[in-house]
Amino acid sequence: MDSLPATVASALAGTGGGTTGWPERRQALTAVAAQLESLLVTDPGPRLVAVIEQVLTRLADGVTGGHRHRVDLAELTQRVLDTHARACDRIRPDPVRLADWLLDLQLRHPEAPEVGLAGYAGALDDDGLAHYRDRAVALFAALPVIGFGETGRYDRARWALLRVMEELAEYTGDVDLQLMVLSKDLSSGWHYLQVATVLRDHGRSDEALRWVERGLSAVGGRGAAPRLVDLAVEEHLRRGTPHRAVEVCRQAFLARPGLEVYLRIRALVVHTDDWPPLRAELLGHLAREGGHNAVEVYRRVVEVELARGGPQEQDLLAGWLHQLRGLQPDAFADYLDHIRSRHSADRRLLDELSRRGF
Template sequence: MAALRGLRGGLPPFDGEREAEHWVRLREVVRSLCEQAKVGRADQAVDYAEQVVDVLCSAAQQVTGNAGELPELMQRALAGHALACRRSRPDPHRLAGWLVRLQLNYPDGPEVVLSEYAEALGPEGIAAYRRTARRACRELPTVPFGRTPRYDRRRWAVIRLMEELARFTGDVDVEVQWLATDLSTPWQYLRIATVLEDAGRTAEALAWVERGLVATQGSRAEVRLVDMAVDACLRLGKTTRALQLARNAFRDWPGLDTYLKLRTVADRADRWPAQREWARRWLRAQGEDPGGSSVLVQILLWDSEIDAAWAVAAERGCSDRVWASLAAERVMQHPEQVLPVYRRLVRRRIAVGGPDHPTEVAELLESLGVAWEKAADDGRAKFHRYLEELKRECSGNRALLAELARRGM
């Protein structure tokens, strides 16, 4: 107690000459605390421990020199306090209040682990701790979508407090509450919905996803929210709503992935043929947009409608990547048709360049060679003449020539 009395009035500023003396006094205080918590009167040890922790936390705000030992001292002091509490069983409401105030007043202080206080707090103390923590969390302003969250000391302290409470109690409402203080990104809505879904609270998860869809309109991450919303709707038997969401997703982000998601939902509702025709009509209505054409070609390829896919690509165009896929599907039946496609793709890929272009060009040339052999009796000879001419034109492209040589071309 004598060591503590010398520190109760606060520590003088740490300076070079007196710093060693301060550390000696702090170590003595912590040593005496741990000893009293083990063998002294438990009720007195609790009061003593709380004073020691307060002194150390105050000291942490004053130290400017080597403070590396201070966090360890604070944690040892708090461990002594937890031991004294287990021995004395103090008033659970008072203990809960002290633990919350410690964390809010000293965000850089020792880490409170609730499992070490569970016995002393009991159900009544845990409930009081939960009420106080949730009240502090309600006071935090919510970071809206699109804003950059700023974690000041108070916000950081409250979030850490709530995280530990949720971890210890497994309370889903506590976890959702602290997660909901930051709605700045689509992923926060997903995190909240996932927590609720994992707890079997599908309806609430869907409500959060719906909120996220409203907040994040226009964001690519909305696709993930739609996926979760569709799955939740199907589990809840809301097939019509699931189908509406899947259609919206396909319209907003047309692609093979959203098309297949639409098919999955429509199959569940026995409405796939109508939805398939709707999706194709919608894509055709996009005019000469290359992106829409590429998606339509991909879809027709997926549905094994090769001739229809070729007709769309020939009429409206599509991306080089999709042309390559289409040519690979058509080369066996109509090799003469894919020859100009592969030659065009080779030229474009060489012009684009890039670190991967030697490999990609070589692969296209291999496919071109197969097509030429199947298209004409002298196809191999024609391909080799074409290849030699191309190599002369690309004589300065050492990476490409090396890749061709490696493949025996």
């Protein structure tokens, strides 16, 4: 038993370059893995756990060292780790020491192996798992947050800790751990959305809406903004606060005008007395913006209102067209022809356009 770590070291010694002799060395390593499995039946005890840990460390060193055969080594490492988990379940070593060893193994070897805490549930017990959690959380908390627009800095140490925390969160079902992991990378609006969605799904509505607000502030109307708005609207409607849903949409429109959010606002308030003044505010904002995007949105909004509205919208059309002519004088004639052609069967509208000098 005691010679097995040396056998592994000898088999690994020539794997750094070339392929000569690798099949034989792989066979020797596989034989070690098989012998450890046999010893678990014939000679279980604390010494076996120690030998398995030495073998695992050497194999993981081989994977991390970037050997040509690291894929084969990773598979062998995982096999021996499974044996280690079964040995610990039977022998029950000191749980706190086991927690430290498992954590150190992963942090020093980001590429392999992948420790599944479920396999160590009995051996770790409550004390070992609590120690594992506390130490992992303390290490992870010290990592800097990747801010919005920054490039993720996933060095090997960060990657290893991230994997540890993800497995810990999944095993324990601890939502706060999951949120801690997600909120370490806020490089895009989609990450804010992930955090808000998890909070919403676990009934933490107030926190979810605060994360939506933070996300919308960060993205400035781009990227994940429509999805963030959707989540906020759905949540406010579920809570029975539709006026807050409207305000979220209004702020999103003012930050970056778009037809999609305009239609969302329209659907929420079109049948209320709030709609006429709110629509006037939104269109006035487009007129003041005056850029290419604002003009394009304005044109599409007018078409929507003519298609979905009634006589009141036709009465307002002259004012909207005056604003559009001022915003885009060179292209206005073509746009007016488009309106006339699209609504050629609407005599009332065409007469109104003629009466207003269009």
